[in-house]
Amino acid sequence: MIIFRYLTREILTTMAAVAGVLMLVIMGSRFIRYFSDAAEGDFPASILGSLMLYHLPGFFELLLPLSFFLAVLLAFGQLYMNSEITVLVACGVGPERLLRVTLLPALLITALVAACSLYLTPAGALKNEMLLELQKQKTDFSVLGAGRFQQIGDRTVYAESMSDDNSELKHVFIAERGNDGATRRDDSEPSQSVVRAERAFQDVSEETGSRYLVLADGSRYAVEPGKSASQRLGFERYAVRVSEGQSEASLKDDIELVSTRELLATQTPEAQAQLQWRISLPLMVPILMLIGLPLARVNPRQGRFARLLPAIFVHITYLSLLIAAQNAVASGKYPAAIGLWPIHGVYLALGLWLSWRDNRGGGR
Structure with missing residues (x-):
């Protein structure tokens, strides 16, 4: 129990730090874009806070899998650097036990990402579009400025x-x-x-x-x-x-604004691609955890960041392949019945193979 609390605290603390830095960068970039649009008179600056708030679920669904993946690498890398993993293995805590301990925070993050991707993100995106449309239909000139073209x-x-x-x-x-x-x-x-x-x-x-x-x-x-x-x-x-004018129904012509429940009842390629994408984001979390644990195993003389660059490359290729497959399914070039699932299968097989190889080495 002590080991579980210690590892969970290390992983979640590191993840919060990584997610905080990434969130500041992404939110800062989006805020600058919105502020520029507000300065040009596209909408009043008073709604900037609401626009950023509705975008938060969309940021979280992309940042949390990456942040958790990096947190596993950094937290366990530090344990290898300090030879704490060697002590744990000597005490009978092997790689399988470490995997079970790490699985619980992984399931928590999976639930958060699923809540964002399946419900909060499409609802927030629809609220954003409705808010911008409402500003366009307001009967004052808050989006126009006097004395300029x-x-x-x-x-x-x-x-x-x-x-x-x-x-x-x-x-x-x-x-x-x-x-x-x-x-x-x-x-x-x-x-x-x-x-x-x-x-x-x-x-x-x-x-x-x-x-x-x-x-x-x-x-x-x-x-x-x-x-x-x-x-x-x-x-x-x-x-x-x-x-x-645009009503809420007309705004939902954009497939990204459609709720998950409506996607389940729609059989078009665009709807199936969007649904599989929303499911893929939470599914990435346990698969990346399975890959991250063996990759975190480093020699104390190498440093905790030795595997960071290969791990980031794995995440980038994983996400890029999912995006490419989603576009292919949406355009009808790739069957929706196969969809994005083979990509998850390949990376799941990679994680299982790395874990098997790590178990053979005893996790030391």
């Missing part, structure tokens, strides 16, 4: 100022380049138009969810390249569609 689709929008409640733009300018059959007959060349309005506000269609920029008290000028003729249209109200 911003790109919205194929339009360039500029507003001189904004109302105090962010609900209305003042002195709006819009430049658009695109097809306009009303102002020209030849569709081979794109038309150009400029719209100026005293004020503008947003409106959302209750039927379609589409968002419109409604301009008031202004004029629209349309010209054709290479021609001196132009058209001027004065208006009291002029609506420009900014984005099309």
